[in-house]
Amino acid sequence: MKKAVESVSRAQSLRLQRTLWGFLAQLCMLLILASMALAGFMEPIRVAHVALMHVGLVTVYVILIRSGVNLHLNDPSMTGAQVTLSLLPAMYAMYHLQDPQLRVAVVLMATVGMLFAALAYDTRRLLWLGGYHVLAYVLLIGALAQWAPERLNLRAEGPVLLTYALVVIMICLLGGFIAGLRRTLRQRNTRLEVALAELQDLATLDPLTRLPNRRAALEQLRTRSAQARFLGAGSTDVAVGLVDIDLFKQVNDTFGHQAGDMVLCRVGDALRASLRQDDFIGRFGGEEFLLILSDADPGAARQTAERLRQTILALQFPELPDDHDLTISVGITLLAPDETTEAALFRADRALYDAKDRGRNATVLLMQDDTNGTPAATPAPHGARNER
Numbered sequence: 001m002k003k004a005v006e007s008v009s010r011a012q013s014l015r016l017q018r019t020l021w022g023f024l025a026q027l028c029m030l031l032i033l034a035s036m037a038l039a040g041f042m043e044p045i046r047v048a049h050v051a052l053m054h055v056g057l058v059t060v061y062v063i064l065i066r067s068g069v070n071l072h073l074n075d076p077s078m079t080g081a082q083v084t085l086s087l088l089p090a091m092y093a094m095y096h097l098q099d100p101q102l103r104v105a106v107v108l109m110a111t112v113g114m115l116f117a118a119l120a121y122d123t124r125r126l127l128w129l130g131g132y133h134v135l136a137y138v139l140l141i142g143a144l145a146q147w148a149p150e151r152l153n154l155r156a157e158g159p160v161l162l163t164y165a166l167v168v169i170m171i172c173l174l175g176g177f178i179a180g181l182r183r184t185l186r187q188r189n190t191r192l193e194v195a196l197a198e199l200q201d202l203a204t205l206d207p208l209t210r211l212p213n214r215r216a217a218l219e220q221l222r223t224r225s226a227q228a229r230f231l232g233a234g235s236t237d238v239a240v241g242l243v244d245i246d247l248f249k250q251v252n253d254t255f256g257h258q259a260g261d262m263v264l265c266r267v268g269d270a271l272r273a274s275l276r277q278d279d280f281i282g283r284f285g286g287e288e289f290l291l292i293l294s295d296a297d298p299g300a301a302r303q304t305a306e307r308l309r310q311t312i313l314a315l316q317f318p319e320l321p322d323d324h325d326l327t328i329s330v331g332i333t334l335l336a337p338d339e340t341t342e343a344a345l346f347r348a349d350r351a352l353y354d355a356k357d358r359g360r361n362a363t364v365l366l367m368q369d370d371t372n373g374t375p376a377a378t379p380a381p382h383g384a385r386n387e388r
């Protein structure tokens, strides 16, 4: 939703920018007309009329874009309308030019409008627009022949009209080609973005559990450690835990690898679901998960590890018989402000080792100060004691 709003507002500001560029082109036209008025080829009041028309038109476009009314139009960019309507002041100026030769200069400027359309339209729509340009010029010649023949050199108009028509056709064809190129580039860009997102997924997600993989988990740990260090010791303690499924080899050996895969996915989902949004769980490898808790003191770290253990103990696994209690062991520690993430991970691994050593289905919290003492642990309610 937010992305869609952002993209609309980006498109609107681009339209506004294009409208103002168009107005800049009209200012150039006004400069040319002013120079003609100075040289006596046009009454200054006519230049003022043209200026008023341009200012009026650009004001309407800006109001339509700013108010968002243009979004309800078939073509929110209003390119066709802008290019077409800009012909009116040009026709008006050409009609009032005293010297027919100078009309070519105005015609030249009028084709600039076609260049704007060439950025947005395909060849067919451009040809329609070009046809309208040429038709408008023919109507102008007709009007001059009718009401101001003294400002018309009919013999010269044929080649001028032919030139105008050919230039317009060339702009249409080239413009259509450029618009096609832009479209292809945009499509390629979209495909590249999708491929990039897929690559990112492949690089950071574990394909089986769809949890972040080992690389992403380590990256996350380094980032959170750096954040905690930046914010200052003690303000946001980071807890690091290793969660390991107990006797998972037995699951594979007894119920098959496919059942083992399903169990891994269910455990991953359940761990993710029982954590807060800010906490992190990733697949660290095999049947082991890396846990990172934000804002965790030792009590909260122990409690969370224990909650995870109980969650998995209570979880139903359709792949396993009802009497098969699948359990996890958790080793957890707090990242000390002055230590590396590797040191904290090593301690979490030692805590996990202790939990396994206590008979599995257990959680052990091992603090930096405990390294030489006895770690805090929850007693193992059951489970065979296996050496790791």
Ligand SMILES: Nc1nc2c(ncn2[C@@H]2O[C@H](COP(=O)(O)OP(=O)(O)OP(=O)(O)O)[C@@H](O)[C@H]2O)c(=O)[nH]1
Pocket: 208, 244, 245, 246, 247, 248, 249, 250, 252, 256, 257, 258, 259, 260, 261, 264, 285, 286, 287, 356, 360, 386, 387, 388
């Ligand atoms: N199905 C499946 N099994 C996996 C996957 N990754 C690792 N394993 C298995 O996980 C098992 C881990 O076994 P062990 O390291 O002996 O550990 P364990 O049996 O859980 O015993 P403890 O950790 O001591 O409780 C091995 O049999 C691996 O083949 C996987 O992606 N899918």
